Amino acid sequence: MDAAKTKHLSGELEAYAHWFVAPDPAAGGQFLAVTLFAESDNTARVAREVTAVFLRGAGAGELVDDAQLVVSELVANVVNHTVPDRRLAQPGSCRRIDLTFKKYPKWVFLGVADEDSTPPLLPVGDAFPASLVGGLSEAVLPDSGRGLLIAQRLATSVWWSPEERGGKTVWCRFDLDRPGVCSA
Numbered sequence: 001m002d003a004a005k006t007k008h009l010s011g012e013l014e015a016y017a018h019w020f021v022a023p024d025p026a027a028g029g030q031f032l033a034v035t036l037f038a039e040s041d042n043t044a045r046v047a048r049e050v051t052a053v054f055l056r057g058a059g060a061g062e063l064v065d066d067a068q069l070v071v072s073e074l075v076a077n078v079v080n081h082t083v084p085d086r087r088l089a090q091p092g093s094c095r096r097i098d099l100t101f102k103k104y105p106k107w108v109f110l111g112v113a114d115e116d117s118t119p120p121l122l123p124v125g126d127a128f129p130a131s132l133v134g135g136l137s138e139a140v141l142p143d144s145g146r147g148l149l150i151a152q153r154l155a156t157s158v159w160w161s162p163e164e165r166g167g168k169t170v171w172c173r174f175d176l177d178r179p180g181v182c183s184a
């Protein structure tokens with residue numbers, strides 16, 4: 001394996017080693033967890049605002065636009081697609097959405113957790129090559145299934161993990177040292 005590939009792989013492994021631990025504030029890490037409810041009228045707006053407040057406060061303001069779009073899509077998915085697991089569902093109560101933000105010097109992790117253990121349908125491969133998409137009319141592009149695709153395009157990595165109590169978290173990682181992205 002050449003040196004560039006080895007460096008890239010060790011960067012990925014280092015990133016994933018960080019994903020499940022809370023960042024240490026003394027090492028420049030920041031953490032925020034917020035619970036929202038799917039049935040509130042302003043859930044998506046609050047999620048976008050919290051995202052901006054966290055990122056600006058953590059010195060990662062350059063990610064605000066992309067992360068707000070991604071959080072909107074992930075929260076909308078909880079609102080539109082989730083049915084809580086039977087053992088988590090409370091009759092007549094609202095569905096929980098737990099947002100997690102973690103910032104390290106090199107990465108930001110965004111997690112959107114819900115109470116439904118059904119996995120999201122993460123797109124594998126592209127329906128159309130990126131170079132062609134701009135030239136296609138809206139009519140031939142699919143009406144649904146774009147939210148996770150947008151997340152995959154804007155974040156460095158998108159995946160999901162099951163929660164022990166039931167439900168799952170959809171995770172995104174944004175890299176802070178992307179070439180061409182200037183600090184705000």
Ligand SMILES: Nc1ncnc2c1ncn2[C@@H]1O[C@H](COP(=O)(O)OP(=O)(O)O)[C@@H](O)[C@H]1O
Nearest residue numbers: 077078081118119120121144145146147148149
């Ligand atoms: N949090 C979620 N829980 C369960 N299923 C999900 C969730 N998010 C997405 N999905 C599934 O993945 C599919 C693709 O999601 P997405 O790309 O956002 O497209 P859309 O929301 O337009 O269908 C959804 O149609 C749904 O079946």
Ligand SMILES: [Mg+2]
Nearest residue numbers: 073077147148
């Ligand atoms: Mg969606």
